[in-house]
Amino acid sequence: MSDKLARYRSKRDDRRTPEPVPAEPPAPGDDRAFVIQEHHARSLHWDLRLERDGVLVSWAVPKGLPADPATNHLAVHTEDHPLEYLTFHGEIPKGEYGGGTMTIWDTGTYDTEKWSEREVKVVLHGTRASGRFVLFRTRGKNWMIHRMDPPVRDPFPDVEPMLPAERARPPRDASAYAFEFAWGGRRLLVPVEGGRTTASREHPWLRGLAESFGSRTALLDGELVTLGGAEILVFYDLLYDDGRSLVDQPYTDRRAALEALDLAGPHWQTAPSWPGEAGPVRQAAREQELPGVVAKRLDAPYEPGPSKSWLFIPS
Known part of the structure; x- marks a missing residue:
């Protein structure tokens, strides 16, 4: 033999x-x-x-x-x-x-x-x-x-980015919102499946991010910004995680799932977020010469297109 x-x-x-x-x-x-x-x-x-x-x-x-x-x-x-x-x-x-x-x-x-x-x-x-x-x-x-069996996960959501409505002042009920920097960058949704992402066609450096996910599936929302002369992808929302759509979940749940990923790499990071901290975040945005802040309602689902659950407040 x-x-x-x-x-x-x-x-x-x-x-x-x-x-x-x-x-x-x-x-x-x-x-x-x-x-x-x-x-x-x-x-x-x-x-x-x-x-x-x-x-x-x-x-x-x-x-x-x-x-x-x-x-x-x-x-x-x-x-x-x-x-x-x-x-x-x-x-x-x-x-x-x-x-x-x-x-x-x-x-x-x-x-x-x-x-x-x-x-x-x-x-x-x-x-x-x-x-x-x-x-x-x-x-x-x-x-x-x-x-040969039925699917074992939710399908990837087919969504457009959620966009903030503009307001001159922060909302009065600040405790109902999380406040983040408005980066003024280019919006990018990043799907990850099988350790790969289609976003790497335009940005090859995202291959490392996708490989770090292994077999975990995800759909990330963020912006391409320039910080310190380098192009960085700043993530601030998670719409799909490990086979489960999070689009209908409140922002607090999506944010917790995003932070659990602990995304930190040479060209990507998780955007900071401060619940209820309107004044200090807006002041920091002015000092860093950013366009403003975005107030995100804590109990709001992800709503594609313009939404009053996200508010852009200029610096």
């Missing part, structure tokens, strides 16, 4: 990588275990590995498992891996095959409904990945993975 791990071994040197490199050919297993690893290599992807005949049959999935049956994701068939890879995580040295950080995203068991050279149909029983999926070969090493 041929050694199914020969190709795996040929790509690795156990003196240079912490990966398991067993010397012996694989022995048959139970054909029930699976693991999905998040792999920050040259490009972010997820590795799906299914136990089969003593090895882990593997696919690299650039965008992760699809959450909606309406969208299939590419899955590139790679070499079989040893069963020891079910628990492997760590740093593969730069310059080695697959160099980068690998973490276990999910693990569990699976049931096989069909297994052939061109089609693999399974039911995953994991903590984060569960349900029926089918992998089907399209061309060469390229396969597609399709979710």
Whole structure:
């Protein structure tokens, strides 16, 4: 019988990588275990590995498992891996095959409904990945993975940015609002899915932000501004988080979810916000020569287009 791990071994040197490199050919297993690893290599992807005949049959999935049956994701068939890879995580040295950080995203068991050279149909029983999926070969090493169950998340909201109405003075009931700087920049909604964002087409430096989200989905609202001579994306709202639309949630809930992301990077940051602090924030805006402040009603949902729940007060 041929050694199914020969190709795996040929790509690795156990003196240079912490990966398991067993010397012996694989022995048959139970054909029930699976693991999905998040792999920050040259490009972010997820590795799906299914136990089969003593090895882990593997696919690299650039965008992760699809959450909606309406969208299939590419899955590139790679070499079989040893069963020891079910628990492997760590740093593969730069310059080695697959160099980068690998973490276990999910693990569990699976049931096989069909297994052939061109089609693999399974039911995953994991903590984060569960349900029926089918992998089907399209061309060469390229396969597609399709979710067969109903969607597991809300659809991305199709919204226009929420815009403030102008007021000469701050609202009298200041305790009902949060006050933020009006940056005077260019508005930008940033969707993040599968560690990628379409906003990186215009702003390539946003790839790092998207990769930091891993498999988490999000829709962020903010502005491109110039601070200290550098272009910075300042985020001040979160409309979608980890499969759940927040558009109908009050501003306080959206703001709490945004702050929980702890966004801070070389070209992006979370905008400060001060509930009830109209006077000091307006004074600070004057001192920094900003256009003014925006008062955001704490109990208001996200309303696309002009809204009286957000008020622009000039400096």
